[in-house]
Amino acid sequence: MALKILVTAKRVEDPESKIRVKPDGSGIVTDGVNYKLNPFDEIAIEEALRLKEAHGGEVVVVSIGGDKSQTEIRAALAMGADRGILLRHEGPLDPVVVSALLAKLVEQEKPDLVLLGKQSIDDDQNQAGQYLAARLGQAQGTFASKHESLESEAEQKRQPGLKLAADGQRLTVVREVDGGVETLDLALPAVVTVDLRLNKPRFASLPGIMKAKKKELKDVPAASLGVDLTPRVLVRRLAEPPKRQGGLKVADVEELYKKLHEGAKVL
Amino acid sequence: MTNVLIVAEQSNGSLKKSSLNAVGAGQLLAARTGGQLHVALLGQGVGGAPAQLAALGVTVHVAEHAALAHGLAEAAAPVVAALARAVGAGYVGGAATSGGKDLLPRAAALLEAAMATEVLAFAGDGAQVLFRRPMWAGNVVADVELATAVKVFTIRPTEFAPAAPAAAPGEVKAVAASVDAAGLKTRFVSFEEVKSTRPELTEARVVVSGGRGTKGDFKPIEALADVLGAAVGASRAAVDAGWVPNDWQVGQTGKVVAPELYVAAGISGAIQHLAGMKGSKVIVAVNKDPEAPVFAVADYGLVGDLFKVLPELTEKVKAGK
Numbered sequence: 001m002a003l004k005i006l007v008t009a010k011r012v013e014d015p016e017s018k019i020r021v022k023p024d025g026s027g028i029v030t031d032g033v034n035y036k037l038n039p040f041d042e043i044a045i046e047e048a049l050r051l052k053e054a055h056g057g058e059v060v061v062v063s064i065g066g067d068k069s070q071t072e073i074r075a076a077l078a079m080g081a082d083r084g085i086l087l088r089h090e091g092p093l094d095p096v097v098v099s100a101l102l103a104k105l106v107e108q109e110k111p112d113l114v115l116l117g118k119q120s121i122d123d124d125q126n127q128a129g130q131y132l133a134a135r136l137g138q139a140q141g142t143f144a145s146k147h148e149s150l151e152s153e154a155e156q157k158r159q160p161g162l163k164l165a166a167d168g169q170r171l172t173v174v175r176e177v178d179g180g181v182e183t184l185d186l187a188l189p190a191v192v193t194v195d196l197r198l199n200k201p202r203f204a205s206l207p208g209i210m211k212a213k214k215k216e217l218k219d220v221p222a223a224s225l226g227v228d229l230t231p232r233v234l235v236r237r238l239a240e241p242p243k244r245q246g247g248l249k250v251a252d253v254e255e256l257y258k259k260l261h262e263g264a265k266v267l
Numbered sequence: 268m269t270n271v272l273i274v275a276e277q278s279n280g281s282l283k284k285s286s287l288n289a290v291g292a293g294q295l296l297a298a299r300t301g302g303q304l305h306v307a308l309l310g311q312g313v314g315g316a317p318a319q320l321a322a323l324g325v326t327v328h329v330a331e332h333a334a335l336a337h338g339l340a341e342a343a344a345p346v347v348a349a350l351a352r353a354v355g356a357g358y359v360g361g362a363a364t365s366g367g368k369d370l371l372p373r374a375a376a377l378l379e380a381a382m383a384t385e386v387l388a389f390a391g392d393g394a395q396v397l398f399r400r401p402m403w404a405g406n407v408v409a410d411v412e413l414a415t416a417v418k419v420f421t422i423r424p425t426e427f428a429p430a431a432p433a434a435a436p437g438e439v440k441a442v443a444a445s446v447d448a449a450g451l452k453t454r455f456v457s458f459e460e461v462k463s464t465r466p467e468l469t470e471a472r473v474v475v476s477g478g479r480g481t482k483g484d485f486k487p488i489e490a491l492a493d494v495l496g497a498a499v500g501a502s503r504a505a506v507d508a509g510w511v512p513n514d515w516q517v518g519q520t521g522k523v524v525a526p527e528l529y530v531a532a533g534i535s536g537a538i539q540h541l542a543g544m545k546g547s548k549v550i551v552a553v554n555k556d557p558e559a560p561v562f563a564v565a566d567y568g569l570v571g572d573l574f575k576v577l578p579e580l581t582e583k584v585k586a587g588k
């Protein structure tokens with residue numbers, strides 16, 4: 001019943017960093033920007049570890065990028081993943097290329113489950129998991145969440161939110177959708193993308209960090225997988241969104257009501 | 268000529284409002300490319316939704332099948348892809364709802380198409396369409412080219428005007444949906460609707476939201492919302508704490524809203540929350556902390572305790588009615 005899980009670990013700009021656009025609109029200013037593991041991927045890794053702790057198996061973490069993406073793989077290994085694969089690729093990535101590379105890796109590794117963040121917080125596309133499921137002809141469960149809150153007892157006990165059937169062949173996914181909560185039952189192997197409220201990721205322990213240094217990290221040139229790496233999503237120009245003219249303060253409710261009622265006429 | 272296919276959504280036989288915005292976007296695109304606009308509607312028991320779409324003057328393709336009843340992407344994506352090929356669509360799009368975001372990337376993969384998510388506008392010149400979309404939680408707006416024969420997209424509904432009724436209704440065509448129901452690897456188990464007497468968050472004229480400052484007590488938020496006929500929203504902090512349901516979350520990772528009036532109470536204004544409400548016409552912020560970042564985007568900021576300010580405002584509104 002052991003599960004083999006492939007999970008993604010993309011290197012992205014720290015969400016706490018101030019993102020500024022270069023004056024010529026060709027990209028973002030990277031000076032002074034910190035990088036970290038995509039927060040949605042971090043939740044995917046946590047879920048993979050919980051599933052392994054509950055059912056046994058192996059967690060393989062993959063990142064696509066340059067040398068520096070090893071940092072994010074090591075972070076996942078420090079959390080408890082078993083081994084890492086760097087698909088070495090410099091230059092822009094889009095979901096078309098990423099999903100094609102991951103599909104090749106799935107052919108080689110044959111995981112029971114691929115877990116990904118629902119989106120990466122740089123391009124915010126929310127596509128790679130769905131593309132991957134289509135390429136593999138597998139079931140997809142996007143935006144995985146759970147009924148229990150992040151303050152619940154189940155969460156304190158680090159129980160997986162994804163529920164494996166007794167026969168180990170199917171997985172139940174609770175999804176956050178517009179207007180409610182949907183539950184799907186997926187035949188394995190399957191692809192699941194995770195939303196924010198699936199779990200609270202653990203911090204890596206010091207022994208975990210020490211152990212991670214000795215874990216296997218395979219370095220594979222992306223070009224060796226026989227995938228067309230030509231980008232299909234071409235970012236032509238970046239700009240900062242128009243600023244809102246805010247900042248006006250009112251003294252009390254009386255004044256606020258008057259502004260809204262007589263000024264803006266929204267009340 | 269490049270035709271456009273918009274995938275509309277219905278729920279219990281009624282067209283989703285966001286589909287009107289998606290059709291509106293499709294009309295803009297068809298005008299740019301000089302192509303025809305087609306609309307797809309998938310499901311089972313689609314009721315009056317095809318007629319609602321036809322009233323917009325567009326050709327509606329209705330695919331009804333038991334396996335399409337719950338909008339499973341695995342079942343629907345091949346139907347959308349087949350229809351896109353049949354009508355010669357160079358553009359395939361829909362609204363960036365949870366359904367659209369689940370289905371359209373899967374359909375895009377089957378069409379070997381690249382895709383743009385949460386499109387805010389169509390940029391570029393003439394038939395050279397660039398997709399304007401947010402990146403980095405809305406801190407950056409990008410003009411993106413999709414370098415594939417077929418291009419797929421979802422639009423942010425608040426950014427496109429809904430399609431208007433046309434003088435002459437469009438044609439409604441039934442599509443024979445070939446779905447291998449027995450071969451599906453996804454099974455629908457259940458849907459638990461979050462029932463509310465308040466308007467839908469993304470469609471409300473007024474939204475009142477609460478955050479960490481409520482300390483879990485949303486009564487003053489809800490009381491104000493109810494006198495205003497408003498929807499209730501929340502910051503991620505309030506949702507993560509389990510104080511309110513997940514689907515109340517406003518933000519880049521929750522719902523993007525653009526009401527006429529947005530009241531943020533006890534919300535500090537993290538970037539990701541602001542990204543979900545910056546498009547509102549008028550923003551009011553109530554917060555004890557005069558340095559809270561939310562004040563920078565608020566048209567009217569009031570430094571004070573929401574537990575005093577909101578009941579007072581609620582009484583004012585009641586008295587003014």
